Amino acid sequence: MAVLVYIETEKGAPKRNGFEAASYAGKHAANTGNDCIALTLGEGDDAELAKLGAYGVSKVIKIDDARLNSFDSKAYAKAISEEAKVLGIHTVIFSQSANGKSIASRVAVRLQAGIVSGAVDVPDTSNGFLVKKTAFSGKAFAFINISSENKVVAIVPNSFGIHQGSGSASVEKGSVSLSDSDFSVTVKEIKKQVGDTLPLPEAELVVSAGRGMKGPENWGIIEDLAKVLGATTACSRPVADVGWRPHHEHVGQTGVAIRPNLYIAIGISGAIQHLAGVNQSKVIVVINKDPEAPFFKAADYGIVGDAFEVVPKLTEAIKKLKSA
Amino acid sequence: MKILVCISSVPDTTSKITFSDGDTKFNTDGVQWILNPYDEWYALVRALELKEAGGGNVTVINVGGPDNDAIIRKALAVGADDAIRVNSNVTEPFQVASQIANAAKDGGYDIIFTGKETINYNGSNIGGMVAELLDMAFVSYASKLEMSGNIATIERDIEGGKEVVEVKTPFVVSASKGLAEQRIPNMKGIMMAKRKPLNVVEEVPSEARRAIQKYILPAPKAAVKLISPDNVEELVDLLHNEAKMI
Ligand SMILES: Cc1cc2nc3c(=O)[nH]c(=O)nc-3n(C[C@H](O)[C@H](O)[C@H](O)COP(=O)(O)OP(=O)(O)OC[C@H]3O[C@@H](n4cnc5c(N)ncnc54)[C@H](O)[C@@H]3O)c2cc1C
């Protein structure tokens, strides 16, 4: 039985999280001896969609109804569920993005499927359908067995990675059609943050700073470091709360949970609620003047020192490396 | 306007996470339970503000056992008018959502709020499921919500920005940071909460589609490698050659 993966697109091409979802679904399909079919909604550029073939997808189905060019969880969930039924699909995979998460839950209800969101590894099907997911805000993992015949899994961005092979997928039109009553929200505007770095949930490199920076006027050295690295900036909660930095930069238990490859924490104490959102980063660097700061216990590399001296030097040293 | 706010009980954010029964159960010994921050700080407070501006009623609902009455009273102390507790110990998301949808289906609610996610299961599942079960619109991760008649304009968090949408009541919305400012209950609120109705209703049958088999803790980190502040080149070298991150 084929595995279906929903792929988010932008201007007709798969988004970055789509390539990861395809890699994950492709791997799961291969593990279970199945085909992997991708589904896209709204306008799709066939040449761009065919590229999913290099990530384990054999066929892409696009439902290119223009009304699906903007997001509506109700219509999206219906389109995906109905197409899954037509194809006789039992397992549907999503990327746990803002949109992916909200449709996955609806699709699970429509398909009477058990759902695991927050998945960080492919299902173990040796005895059931066991999915590893994050729990307790990154402080633990849970293994959850889905017992229903139909299954929905949503994976955490950056948890599985993008695994590119070779090949090209065929692209076909889907058979599902929607009526106007399936749509329930009207998208008025999309406000993108300015800047050319990846948004935090997808960022591979993150430079983050906290109250140790003393004030918003001192963030120049943080931004300079982020810039030489091509990293996205983040901050601790109190810094966003007092308005030194925008809310969307707040990471942690009550902010964005991230798992970049590299997280550099500057002037952040490492409170448990902060760590909860960042402790799945692959490598953590901590710069703090207090050797007793709890963050050092969660760090791979640390510098005990004054951020105002260390950070500019670090930026220079990285510049030198990059220009070497 | 009739508003329903879904509230959940979660371990305090500083709780030490340990497991019992061969790592199959969360060890609740000594754990302090709190209202899920997204539900309390953002969903509930925005619901109260809407009521204060336009009139109506704010009901909170929790699916749980009698132990949860303490957090329900807290929500009443913050300002909710009344509460429903579906007496049940289910935690599987479809089962929780089924209980909420069943209790809400004849309530005539204009808006159903949930939090963005619970901080213990982090499913972000309940809101979408309730919406689907009740065939309603669902807008996730709202950081701003304004009503004008029966039309809401909602700003929701998406990767790298915000999306502004319009939706008509009734709808389900999940609350993220920024939607409102946390309110600390005062003495009067706490006293009044004791007299507000907390209606306990029995659960309806619902099917479990998944089960937690075991928990594990992340592998402990090796000790940090400390580098002298006078030798940042060494850090750059380690990040380049050892960690291969830059
Ligand atoms: C329910 C709840 C949820 C929460 N959720 C979150 C969350 O999601 N995210 C979050 O971040 N927090 C969260 N918190 C807050 C958290 O408990 C901490 O208060 C917060 O993370 C501290 O931020 P900070 O490290 O920037 O500031 P501080 O704790 O004040 O630490 C500042 C650090 O900077 C260092 N420093 C000072 N000067 C310098 C210098 N010149 N050079 C280098 N280092 C210097 C200090 O040694 C110190 O370690 C939450 C709290 C609660 C109760």
Ligand SMILES: Nc1ncnc2c1ncn2[C@@H]1O[C@H](COP(=O)(O)O)[C@@H](O)[C@H]1O
């Ligand atoms: N047992 C429960 N009773 C009532 N509401 C709940 C319960 N569990 C979760 N919720 C609501 O659903 C939201 C999302 O939870 P979750 O899907 O578990 O991440 C929470 O923020 C609550 O608003």
